[in-house]
Amino acid sequence: MARLSFRQVEAFRAVMIAGTTTGAAEILCISQPAVSRLLSDFEESVKVTLFERHKKRLLPTPEAMILFEEVEKSFVGIEKLARTAEELRDFHRGTLRxxxxxxxxxxxxxxxxxxxxxxxxxxxxxxxxxxxxxxxxxxxxxxxxxxxxxxxVSDPAIEVQSLASSQLLCALPPNHRLASKAVIIPQDLEGEMFVSLGTEQSVRYKVDEVFEQAGVKRQLLFDTQVSHVACAYVLAGSGVSLVDPATAINYSKRGLVVKPFKPKIEFNYNxxxxxxxxxxxxxxxxxxxxxxxxxxxxxxxxxxxxxxxx
The missing domain is CATH 3.40.190.10 (Periplasmic binding protein-like II)
Structure with missing residues (x-):
């Protein structure tokens, strides 16, 4: 089996494209003698006559045409690989889940x-x-x-980074009696219909603990596992709630009244x-x-x- 170098194959391909060693030298950015030497070594390696010399041009033999077809298949694959690498580098290829x-x-x-x-x-x-x-x-x-x-979470299979550490906000219906109050405290919500987040939410227990310590009783007749449902329910005029700031701010654009709440109940985005x-x-x-x-x-x-x- 012929022992070929990539540089020899590259020189052969350039000559096939340019038709002369001078043109191939320009493509490869090397000297014309270097191209001639690589081409000669290539022909010696494959032990097949690849070109007929006619004046300054090189006329490929039928064997050269067959070999060129195979070379092009390889170079198309290499060029595709290079394009894919460039797309990955420039963030124009790939998937994100x-x-x-x-x-x-x-x-x-x-x-x-x-x-x-x-x-x-x-x-x-x-x-x-x-x-x-x-x-x-x-x-x-x-x-x-x-x-x-x-x-x-504490799991060796997971890397955790904090995005932001904020606090829960109080969500009130439009025209609520507390709408003009700057900061809401547990005592303000005594007897209110309170929309709780579901028991599968860890923040639910933090909220319940704050009201228990303050000795404040709420009407706990409705809960939901997602904060945007709680906001929509409050916006419809059915109670009050404590929700994360991103959701509360989003719903404030729709008319929900949003107020700071004390004592602070931390909410983290990780x-x-x-x-x-x-x-x-x-x-x-x-x-x-x-x-x-x-x-x-x-x-x-x-x-x-x-x-x-x-």
């Missing part, structure tokens, strides 16, 4: 994903919505690249990754955009979203 807790999924995350995809043409994105615990489960099993969760594999460039780029947008949301919230990095 995101699983997000409901608190950010209704309005905020779709807008961030839309803007990300607009800047990364050709990238395919999956966005699934699950509870914070399910987010952690899917990340630990490497089904997704990025997870957005409200809980900090980004989590599979710990047993490295993060893709797309995942890193998306995470940076996500942090940037949360900071912008905080700056535009008139002090409602008190953003702090954990």
């Amino acid at each position: 995101i699983v997000c807790m409901p608190a950010l999924a209704q309005d905020f995350m779709p807008q961030v994903v839309h803007d990300f995809m607009a800047d990364h043409k050709g990238v395919a994105v999956t966005l699934q919505v699950r509870s914070s615990q399910q987010v952690a489960d899917w990340i630990s099993t490497q089904h997704f690249d990025i997870g957005i969760s409200a809980i900090k 980004i989590i990754y599979p710990a047993t594999r490295s993060k893709s460039l797309l995942a890193i780029d998306f995470s940076e955009l996500l942090c940037k947008r949360l900071k912008a949301l905080s700056q535009e919230s008139n002090g409602l979203f008190v953003y702090g990095e954990g």
